[in-house]
Amino acid sequence: MQRDATRIEWIGNSCRLLKATATEFEKTQPFAGLTIGTGIHLEPKTVALLMTLKAGGARLVCTGNLNSTQPSTVEFLRSQEITVFATQTTDPVAHHKSLEAVVAESPDLLLDNGGDLFAIAAEAPYAGLLGGTEETTSGRTRLLPMREKLNMPILVINDSPIKxxxxxxxxxxxxxxxxxxxxxxxxxxxxxxxxxxxxxxxxxxxxxxxxxxxxxxxxxxxxxxxxxxxxxxxxxxxxxxxxxxxxxxxxxxxxxxxxxxxxxxxxxxxxxxxxxxxxxxxxxxxxxxxxxxxxxxxxxxxxxxxxxxxxxxxxxxxxxxxxxxxxxGPRPLGNSVESMDLGFTLQARCLERVARREVGAESCIVPVPRDIDAMVASAYLDMAR
The missing domain is CATH 3.40.50.720 (NAD(P)-binding Rossmann-like Domain)
Structure with missing residues (x-):
């Protein structure tokens, strides 16, 4: 029997750490009853992360970044009953409206890339925001002056040695x-x-x-x-x-x-x-x-x-x-599956830590906890041996 498989499936099956994490999350449900708002590049590797969070019980509200949203990814996510406010655009105004739409859903956790979502939340705070993650050095630089307004744990993935x-x-x-x-x-x-x-x-x-x-x-x-x-x-x-x-x-x-x-x-x-x-x-x-x-x-x-x-x-x-x-570009590449598997597993584990309220507000805008780095590294090495 032959069937046509998709690039999203290829990527998902290649992300072995995320697959193992999703299996665990299906049992532990760390995000049950919580909404996670995301603002990251929407391409096939992102799907593996978002489906891992969904497996952990999260309701997801997503948008992308400027000029990197892939329509096939949006279509797939919507087929999985995930709310997506995103189009492939280079217009900062249109993109900002998508970001505002995510924050308007009052998510409990934010998974940010460049500080876009947290910057909006800092100017228009709402009850129930527990914190989340920021992917980039650019985002950390942007958010540091807003520490007092944010006053919540934001774990910076880019400060992880693994990342x-x-x-x-x-x-x-x-x-x-x-x-x-x-x-x-x-x-x-x-x-x-x-x-x-x-x-x-x-x-x-x-x-x-x-x-x-x-x-x-x-x-x-x-x-x-x-x-x-x-x-x-x-x-x-x-x-x-x-x-x-x-x-x-x-x-x-x-x-x-x-x-x-x-x-x-x-x-x-x-x-x-x-x-x-x-x-x-x-x-x-x-x-x-x-x-x-x-x-x-x-x-x-x-x-x-x-x-x-x-x-x-x-x-x-x-x-x-x-x-x-x-x-x-016309043939967007992104980073390798293996590297994103590591980085996105860090994201999932950090969000789990914030969801369980195991990081205090006094830890605003800090690196990934060392024990999470060690956990992810050990799991990857076990699979590689």
Whole structure:
């Protein structure tokens, strides 16, 4: 007998930790009677996490992130009687309405990615919000000034060592490298690549391009981090030199305005700009588009590439409108199943801990508890042996 299986099934069956967690949650029901509001990239790997939470008794109210929602994922989630307020959009206003719709459901727990949901809850607090998780460094940076308004446990997944090396270093680096190939169909051999940011994501990105025979330079404003890059064998030129020499510029810092229109005189003819940070503000795409020196823009709509032609005859290319390149392209890749299995299991276990009220409000915006890291690592190693 033959049947057509789906990518969602392939991913779900590949997430062995989440499958084991879902089996446990079916028995323990840690989220019985609770609503979980989520704002994360809606793609097949997310389904594995959301179905694990549903198995634990949660009612789910979901939206996505800018420009990464996959319609097939939304369709599947709705077929599972999960409420989804999301469309594939690059419009911040439309996206914000979806976020507000999730918070309007007064969820007991929030699973956030970039601080969007918690920021809304901080400005319009409601009774019954227990806390939740934040996925990213960008979100932690955004939420820290709101600590007094939030005053609830928010566990930052990105501060977990497992998240740092498994997902950020290995998976983000690999997926950004492969996304460059998917977008451009160009080689990496001999290309001069400049990576902005040498955190975990930057380390993985720099290593993957170097392993693919690129000449890689690193720019980081922290001299200690730049020294680490130097000792790892990467060149660490001054910023202007690094931009001017680059065939490919990759931003993975978590901060805005890393490459701006002020850098236009430096950008090499034919250079490719791509972003791997959570928010689409590391490359100031709007300012580039509106710059008086830009005389024509060619948009390759099917490939999500823009070519900006300058008055002096140079041209350069922007991938995915400055959104996360590994989730913004025509063939969105995302991170590997194994890395997301680890990261999403951390999410599920942290939400379980908050739901059971085993983390106090005084623990607002803190890393994943060490014992959860150890539990997840041990379970993964047991399966790998």
């Amino acid at each position: 740092q090396f498994a997902e950020n270093k290995h998976a983000v680096g690999q997926s950004l490298f492969e996304s460059y190939m998917r977008f451009t169909n160009r080689s990496t051999n001999g290309k001069r690549v400049t990576v902005f940011g040498y955190g975990a994501c930057g380390k993985g990105t720099a290593a993957c391009f170097r392993n693919a025979f690129s000449t890689v330079s690193v720019v980081d404003i922290d001299p200690v981090t730049a020294l680490e890059a130097h000792l790892d064998g990467f060149s660490t030129p001054l910023r202007n030199e690094a931009i001017a020499s680059a065939d490919v510029l990759v931003t993975v810092t978590g901060f805005p305005a890393i490459v701006t229109a002020a850098d236009l005189p430096l950008i090499k003819d034919g250079a490719i700009l791509m972003n791997g940070g959570h928010f689409p503000h590391e490359i100031d795409v709007a300012a580039f588009r509106q710059h008086p020196e830009v005389v024509r823009i060619d948009r390759y709509e099917a490939d999500h590439i823009e070519t900006l032609h300058l008055r002096d005859g140079r041209s350069f290319h922007i991938l995915g409108g400055g959104h996360m390149a590994n989730l913004a």
